[in-house]
Amino acid sequence: MKTPLYRDALQHGLGLAWKYKLLWVFGFFSALLGQMGMFEFFASAGLSDVSVTSQFGLWIGLPGLIGSLLLTGINSLSFDIWVWLLWSFVFVTSFLVIGTFIAVVSYGAMIAVVASSVKKKTASVHMGKAWHTGVKHFWRLFFIFLAKKTIFAFLVLLMAVVASYMATGMNTADSLLFSVFFFVVMMLGMVVSFLVIYAACYIVVEEYPLGKAIAAGWRLFVDHWLVSLEIGLLLFFATLLTGLVSFVGLVVFFFPTLLLWFIAVLTGKAVLFTLGMVIGGAFFLLFVFLLWSFFQVFTVSVWTYLFMKMHKEGVRSRVIGFFQFLKKG
Secondary structure: OEOOOHHHHHHHHHHHHHHOOOHHHHHHHHHHHOOOOOOHHHHHHOOOOOOHHHHHHHHHHHHHHHHHHHHHHHHHOOHHHHHHHHHHHHHHHHHHHHHHHHHHHHHHHHHHHHHHHHHHOOOOOOHHHHHHHHHHOHHHHHHHHHHHHHHHHHHHHHHHHHHHHHOOOOOHHHHHHHHHHHHHHHHHHHHHHHHHHHHHHHHHHOOOOHHHHHHHHHHHHHHOHHHHHHHHHHHHHHHHHHHHHHHHHHHHHHHHHHHHHHHHHHHOOOHHHHHHHHHHHHHHHHHHHHHHHHHHHHHHHHHHHHHHHHHHOOEOOHHHHHHHHHHHO
16 A cells, blocks of 8 residues: 555646646536535535425426426417427437537546546646547446436435425434434445546546446445545535635626726716626636636546556555554554
């Protein structure tokens, strides 16, 4: 086992993301797949939102609502409206299919670039070559991400069912059981996130078939479960820091807007209100897109870098290393 490489991984991720800004394009699209990390399940589930229970009732009644609307529409909607609805469905479906394809390919392309930079000790970004690498591995990557989303959806639904049942009246024992259940679901979500990260790396870097990649990803996680949690926590704090930077950007980019609003009050020109909102909003959105695209590249780079070290050399947990140091002392 080698010494911990967390600092090297973080520095490599920051350096790669900052030096090769073309990767931000891949980062922007791959972010549609979700932020890869230990708390991705929380973002997908919306567990911080107290409306989970009420949303469960909405989802349960949704099929009946759709069926009722269809029956009503058959009798009342004109032929032109049906044609418009059909074209709208085709457009939205095509948009989702194309968006999913670009997102999955972009993620595979970033893994390929990072892996190459680790193997060759230097990074060289060729967008066309990286894109073709992502396309080559599209179907295997697509299936593991589809499986992840399916599992997440099932866990969210399970949480909603249990929360809906518990909401009818919980005593102390019920609260304790729900806490245990919540913890178990949280752990399952994190394990799935880690497994998908490692399986995707095995698919792109080692050219493993789907089943072998999942099995190898599971073995790698079992051997490095504490390392996975530690780097996941580091990236979680990095996510919080990025969110703080986004908030600072909101203040900075909307300051000119406030200035234009002040001038509008003095001059009585209402158009300055709209102009200030458009300018401030446009610059802030551009800033947020660039910031989170950069962060996505950084995150994928860190995980891929650690993957390269884990399955070739092994990475020792910082926590275990610390306790071993205390024991020797």
